[in-house]
Amino acid sequence: CHKKKLMQGGSVARAILESEKFAVRALTRDVTRSNALVLRDLGAEVVKGDLNDEASVEAALKGTYGAFVVTSFWDHHSKEKEVCQGKLVADAAKRLGLQHVVYSGLENVKRLTGGKLEVGHFDGKGEVEEYFWSIGVPMTSVAWQLTLKTFSPSLPMGDIPMDGISVADIGAVVSSIFNSPAEFLGKAVGLSAEALTIQQYADVLSKTLGKEVRDAKITPEAYEKLGFSGAEELANMFRFYHMKPDRDVKLTHRLNPKVKSFNHKFNSLK
Template structure:
């Protein structure tokens, strides 16, 4: 029996990497090599128990990263702008990984990319955590690494973390402080990404060279709020905040996220139909909210 092809997952203990690792381990079509800086952390131990080869490597340490990619058929790669808030660092991380994928002759890389907004808008708008990934996407292709970019929509999960609804002063309602106006916003449960990526690895000839915008559905903030209200029994509303007001909220990254929402208001290409083809069991927001009912009730 032939050995299974190895997929190296860079960022395996994060949200996206964890989803991909979990899905590949359950499917067993590929062998998983999970890359993390700390192999002793609980998430790494969980992957090891599930059957992954867990290896220590640092995105800034070329030697360890090279070893993690050596002998692999393919890789899933995710970088994290919000570790350092530097577009230049994130672009350099992606390019370093691209060079090593080229060196080791990987046959298929699935890169968690995004558009180079600064380039697309002729410099009118900069979204740094998009732009760095966009530069890396371009570099993968410049050096002819066989790559598919998955451009993942807003996580439904963000409504319980970085975009948690804010209780109003009277305590009667919860406001979704997201500056999208009445423009629908694409969304997806991050847990559903794994099956999408597995389908891409299973069909390399169809998807290598493609940019795939991943989204389960498009809803306005008002519609997201209505679903949260229906499921939780609480009252959620769209705050109707503007990007200009949002960027003055004072938290680290406020301006960056305001620019992201400005870009999302242009409705970038996210392909709901293709996403459902790649993962026929995707979770819509109502299903997600129902699965997190207690979390929304406990806000």
């Protein structure tokens, strides 16, 4: 959703401002939004723009060293529109000679599985990432999945651990990547605070809520028949998670030594 996109951008902007190694220009569709005002008060230059508008993207990127880029699937539920956004930004970054783009991407599941699985909100980001590489933009891609606010004991993972990280911890990771171009330019990085089974996540909930929470042991086949919008796509996402996409817990903790566990984050929300 647009909120998660804002949260990612805000987390990264805050971390970079705190590092004091770069000035920050934040692009937003609504400069009066509270998140934008907070960033402005912290010292960011906040400008109005839209990833669907080439002129505003060009203006936002002009004169910058690099950019953190988040395209949006959930605004319109269209892989094609997300790919158009990404290509627009990539072309502008190439044209303007940006030295380092960090793209919040995900794997192209359809390509990786030979068409057996389609996960629209992954595949579009994967196509964008591949386009950045193909036109020679100096880039690092970061892939991760959120578990803190999306966790449910009815996720079809079986006994396979599922990686997770809080969006609040992404900013410091991305800031570290910008500060280490020699190590990360041209790399795809999978982020994770920890990898736990659904029952291990449920055990955290049980302990903190004071009542038993158990893994429902639902299968992907049963999950996709639950009938809600997007159930089939999410079931395919979990089938892809069964393939254990590359997420590096050790590297994530090196890039952000303060990264929090699910247990710590959940308890901090109580």
